[in-house]
Amino acid sequence: QVQLQESGPGLVEPSQTLSLICTVSGGSINNGNYYWNWIRQPAGKGLEWIGRMYTNGNTNYNPSLKSRVSISGDTSKNQFSLNLRSVSAADAAVYYCVREGAGAYWGQGILVTVSS
């Protein structure tokens, strides 16, 4: 069964770039008809879809974040990553990576705080 694990800094300074990695085990990111998603959840609030990357590398992004976000894959490491530029306090959240396709498998999430 596929497993996903988020990693990256838990603290990012305002105006800097948030960079997270999702390491996938139990399946290859370039095999199969899967979408590799990033989703976030601010404390006490609902889920927000950030964007996703298809197996072939094509991407879709939330229009509200599109100007600041990029998602890409590294097949040699079986990882995909999230970069969110120019962060502010509003970007503080738990960030999840999720494999979508014949169901959805979630990572455990990583808490990111934005502060100087």
Place this chain on the structure above:
Amino acid sequence: QAVVTQEPSLTVSPGGTVTLTCGSSTGAVTSGHWPYWFQQKPGQAPRTLIYDTTNRHSWTPDRFAGSLLGGKAALTLSGAQPGDEADYYCLLFHGGIRMFGGGTKLTVL
């Protein structure tokens, strides 16, 4: 941009049946929106219950069922248990992107 709507809160009695719905501001929800349903308990990551309208994951109890009902996606819980108390989120595919509803807080009481 479309808005995905869910009931903010619902209450069900133990052993009872409740239906949560997921609507779209653009019109009827269809199978082409590829609805998902997720359950989230406090302090935990969400867990997928239903995908592509009606499909259960291997870990999804049979008491949860997904459907289309009255122009919305629906999640019906039959025989509610105290452990089903949680937040429930739907996710729709809309014009090339995915969109979450605001979530339903389900109380079993």
